[in-house]
Amino acid sequence: MCTNVLLTGGRAPATLELARMFGKQGHEVHVADSFSYSISRYSKYVTFHEIRSPRQDESQYIEDLNNIIDENGISLLVPTCEEIFYIAKHKDVFPSSCVVFTEEIEVLETLHRKDRFIQLVKQLGYAAPETHSVSDVRGWESFFQKRKKEEWVAKPVYSRFSNGTCFSADFPEAVERLKRGVPYVIQALVKGKQYCTYSISVDGELLAHTQYEALHRGKGGASVAFKHEERRELERWVRSFVRKMRFTGSIAFDFILTEEGGWLPIECNPRVTSGIHLFRGCFLPGLFSQEKERVFPCKEGFMISALCLWNEGKRILTLNQKMPPYPKGYKDIFFDQEDPGPFLYQGISLYGWRREAKRLGVSITEASTYDIQWDGEGQ
Known part of the structure; x- marks a missing residue:
């Protein structure tokens, strides 16, 4: 059964990945964002809606979303970036006919705030730095x-x-x-390798899970290349955690694999992250609605080609042997033969971010979340 779905955070490549998943399975996909150059708007699967910023006009943002839901018969709302906190805060004002795929704001806030997350980890009986x-x-x-x-x-x-x-x-x-x-x-400061996980859980049942080493990173520290790696002990940790929390939604963790071989969580992102690229070609949309069958990640690697090429240039020019080499054989996250628009227009999106960063007087990475980020507003 096809669904009219609304995704928020259209600026994120992860949202584009999710939009393509829904679109290829016949769903009508709407994407809303306050950034007019959002990469998802160039996808043939997407009807794009430019709306107000949740950080700058919270009440109007929620009203805009409700208008889109009413006018387009939306039955599923999936927040993807930090606007999820504003949506969760107002979860009760959305029509009952629309499923809002997120946990309650109190749970999200505890997971998102770094000190409270570590307190929670210890309370649940896990080791932490x-x-x-x-x-x-x-x-x-x-x-x-x-x-x-x-x-x-x-x-x-x-x-x-x-x-x-x-x-x-x-x-x-x-x-x-x-x-x-x-x-x-x-x-x-824990010495070791950093790993990232991404999972989808419904009522505490782990339905999708992946993990990858954070080896290739951009200037801001975020991973720019991703490949699933089997780490059963890490998957067991996440499965145990979401079960204890009876968690529903997307959830991602950063871990350190210590030199002694132990796993220590350092922070949590209770939202969609880049790990979703590792489920390309999978029947992932079903997890957000009716189907509840376990989905497994693909074996292919994915990357943001432009940033990986930039890193490779720096590695060669500086003779920095500590930098990882270019990830050969990985697929570009934007490229899709059936949906070439986002790949072709990614330069326009970058131009929009440069212009926004200049207007705000911040870096491009800071500008990319400036109008949607959540720093405990009202909590």
């Missing part, structure tokens, strides 16, 4: 006076793309943020 919270400059200075000789990583409790992250007590930006009331977490 030593983690402390500081809310002002006095707390920051007091902590590092006592523990300065140890190795730590500090980051804002709400952050993305490693923004504001530091590995030293002498970090002026952290002090300035603390002065503005931005709380930080200080976490023991």
